[in-house]
Amino acid sequence: xxxxxxxxxxxxxxxxxxxxxxxxxxxxxxxxxxxxxxxxxxxxxxxxxxxxxxxxxxxxxxxxxxxxxxxxxxxxxxxxxxxxxxxxxxxxxxxxxxxxxxxxxxxxxxxxxxxxxxxxxxxxxxxxxxxxxxxxxxxxxxxxxxxxxxxxxxxxxxxxxxxxxxxxxxxxxxxxxxxxxxxxxxxxxxxxxxxxxxxxxxxxxxx
Amino acid sequence: xxxxxxxxxxxxxxxxxxxxxxxxxxxxxxxxxxxxxxxxxxxxxxxxxxxxxxxxxxxxxxxxxxxxxxxxxxxxxxxxxxxxxxxxxxxxxxxxxxxxxxxxxxxxxxxxxxxxxxxxxxxxxxxxxxxxxxxxxxxxxxxxxxxxxxxxxxxxxxxxxxxxxxxxxxxxxxxxxx
Numbered sequence: 001x002x003x004x005x006x007x008x009x010x011x012x013x014x015x016x017x018x019x020x021x022x023x024x025x026x027x028x029x030x031x032x033x034x035x036x037x038x039x040x041x042x043x044x045x046x047x048x049x050x051x052x053x054x055x056x057x058x059x060x061x062x063x064x065x066x067x068x069x070x071x072x073x074x075x076x077x078x079x080x081x082x083x084x085x086x087x088x089x090x091x092x093x094x095x096x097x098x099x100x101x102x103x104x105x106x107x108x109x110x111x112x113x114x115x116x117x118x119x120x121x122x123x124x125x126x127x128x129x130x131x132x133x134x135x136x137x138x139x140x141x142x143x144x145x146x147x148x149x150x151x152x153x154x155x156x157x158x159x160x161x162x163x164x165x166x167x168x169x170x171x172x173x174x175x176x177x178x179x180x181x182x183x184x185x186x187x188x189x190x191x192x193x194x195x196x197x198x199x200x201x202x203x204x205x206x207x
Numbered sequence: 208x209x210x211x212x213x214x215x216x217x218x219x220x221x222x223x224x225x226x227x228x229x230x231x232x233x234x235x236x237x238x239x240x241x242x243x244x245x246x247x248x249x250x251x252x253x254x255x256x257x258x259x260x261x262x263x264x265x266x267x268x269x270x271x272x273x274x275x276x277x278x279x280x281x282x283x284x285x286x287x288x289x290x291x292x293x294x295x296x297x298x299x300x301x302x303x304x305x306x307x308x309x310x311x312x313x314x315x316x317x318x319x320x321x322x323x324x325x326x327x328x329x330x331x332x333x334x335x336x337x338x339x340x341x342x343x344x345x346x347x348x349x350x351x352x353x354x355x356x357x358x359x360x361x362x363x364x365x366x367x368x369x370x371x372x373x374x375x376x377x378x379x380x381x382x383x384x385x
Contacts (some may be wrong), residue, residue, distance in 0.1 A: 018218060029377035033276030037218025152343045 001086040006098050051128045054198065060165060063198050064179045064188030070095050073102055073146040080105060089191075093178040094149045099185040103105055103149030113140050123140060155180050158187060162198060165190055231375055235271030239367040240264070243360050250335070257344055258356045262288070262333030268366040274380045278328055279338060281381050283321075285361050287328025291317035292357040293336025296350050303346075309339045 021036040021043075034042075069087040071080050071094055084092060084107070091106030108120045115125045140148070155178045165177060169192065179188040185205060224232075240263065247258035266288070269279035277283065291313075293304035298313040321327045334357055337345060345352060372380035 022219070022222055028224060030228055030275050031273045032221060033273050033278065035218045035221060040218075071317050 009104065016040060029109045054159060055163050055166070058162040058198055059158065060156050060160045060179045060188070060190050061163065063162060063194045064190045065160075065194060066188045068093065068178070068189045071105065072096070072185060073144065073149070075145045076142040076155060077110075077140050077145065077148060081110065081114045089176075091176050092184055093189065095186055101155055101180065101186050102177070103146070103151040104153045104174075104178065105149040106175070109148040109150060110140075113143075122145050136142050153178060156190070157182075162190075162195065166195060169195075227375065227377070228379040231371070232272040235368060236267040236369040238270060238371060239246035239267055239364040242363050242367055243356075246363070247356075251316045255344065255347060256355065257348075259359055260334065260337050260341070260345075260356050260360065262330040262337060263360055265330035265333055266328070266361065266364060268323060270364060270380075271372070274368070274372050274378060275382060277382070278373060279381075280385055281365055283326050284365055285326040285358070286324060287321050288328030288334050288357050289353060289362040290320055290326060291328075291331035292338060292353040293350070294320060295335035296352050298335070299346065300349075306339055310336060312337045 018036045018040065021039050025032050025036065025039070031056055068090050069083055069092045071083065071092050073096065075094075080092065084090070091104055091108075093101045094103040094105055096102050107122075111120045111125050115128050123152065154168065154172055154174060156168065158179055158181060160179075168177060169175065176189055176191040178186055179190060181187040212218050243259050243263060251258055256280075266284060269276060270284055273279050274292050294317045295313045298309050298316065302309040302312070313335040314332045318327070321331050338352055368380055
């Protein structure tokens with residue numbers, strides 16, 4: 001099969017053996033005028049078309065998580081961290097009183113503020129803590145969400161195509177994107193996990 | 208070298224069909240050829256007309272033995288035979304004195320035109336060839352060869368295929384008409 005990029009990982013058709021096809025052909029009564037090898041080729045190509053059709057057709061609205069963990073600009077960072085830990089998410093949108101997204105705060109923003117030299121990995125921070133006998137996390141204790149959040153927030157509309165969202169993730173290096181309704185208010189969030197569910201046809205019930 | 212490696216093949220042969228499938232294939236082919244052969248021997252004996260030609264044996268393999276194949280569908284059966292017959296007769300009329308040229312030209316052109324019209328039916332190649340090398344009786348028919356034996360014979364065999372292939376629960380014919 002030809003390589004086609006850009007392509008998200010984990011989306012190749014399940015490996016199918018000549019024996020699988022042979023067994024399937026035996027189950028169908030009558031002579032099938034096709035070799036197992038040809039069928040395999042058709043199968044792989046058809047799978048790719050099906051996947052592209054689903055990705056192209058799917059909109060943010062259909063795959064987004066609606067129960068969004070979110071914070072306000074003046075939420076203490078301590079509470080932000082607690083919320084993110086409780087909900088087991090790696091980032092939350094920051095909204096104003098009208099539920100409009102003003103920024104996004106993520107693990108990366110925390111890590112960056114907790115380390116010197118722009119380290120944004122957990123192990124990077126651990127390494128620094130161990131080397132310098134002290135953790136810089138305490139320095140942001142009094143901070144608020146507004147101090148760390150990334151602005152302006154990258155957002156999408158409810159009818160943005162999933163393929164566009166995948167491109168956005170790659171281009172901006174982000175892991176989630178808040179979804180806005182037509183009035184510009186937060187209505188959901190699409191994370192890499194949501195995309196993975198679609199890519200493997202889970203959750204959508206197609207497989 | 209890739210060119211020679213391709214000659215080794217890449218996959219295996221499809222499975223053997225069930226005994227029932229073999230029996231239905233046998234019955235369909237027997238009745239289909241029987242119908243055409245009876246007309247040939249009982250009604251046309253002693254006339255200038257023939258009804259049974261060799262390519263019908265090949266059609267029987269497909270329309271009674273491989274009924275799911277695109278090559279075996281009515282469009283291909285009728286279209287392939289009729290188009291190939293027209294080409295065969297035309298090529299013979301163009302080169303009546305050079306069968307060594309007319310024969311390959313008729314077959315090759317028949318295949319190309321069947322492809323172009325999405326009516327590929329392997330026995331069509333034989334139908335085109337028979338128009339060229341079928342002897343004086345075939346040559347004497349001229350373009351009537353297209354109507355009978357070719358068109359009429361294929362239609363009779365199609366009728367038998369429709370009647371027989373749809374009797375067993377596990378069989379259904381055709382897959383499509385056009």
